[in-house]
Amino acid sequence: MHEQSAVQTIIETLKTTNPKKAKIKLGMMRGEKSRILDIFKNQVQDTPLEQIKLEIEQTPVTSRCQCGFEGTVDIPGHVHFIRCPKCSKIIDPLTGNELEITTEE
Numbered sequence: 001m002h003e004q005s006a007v008q009t010i011i012e013t014l015k016t017t018n019p020k021k022a023k024i025k026l027g028m029m030r031g032e033k034s035r036i037l038d039i040f041k042n043q044v045q046d047t048p049l050e051q052i053k054l055e056i057e058q059t060p061v062t063s064r065c066q067c068g069f070e071g072t073v074d075i076p077g078h079v080h081f082i083r084c085p086k087c088s089k090i091i092d093p094l095t096g097n098e099l100e101i102t103t104e105e
């Protein structure tokens, strides 16, 4: 599952640093903020990681295409690739694939 792997990455990082607080920049393509928080809560229950405050900043998917399209791309759920909303060509995302974890002591 998509979100599962993002949560796994977050947990692995937090385990090694064990911070009080963590800020996460989460691209839409990685999963939805509320789902990530739910899964995280479930997985860290009754572990020391339970105490960590997670702050998630969700970033939208943006891209540009040869046809002239440039902007935000709405994605239906979780996808591995995106299509241009104008000409349906498969395009690379400029943003939306981030998973950046910043921890605070």
Ligand SMILES: [Zn+2]
Residues within 6 Å of the ligand: 065, 066, 067, 068, 069, 084, 085, 086, 087, 088, 089
């Ligand atoms: Zn296009």
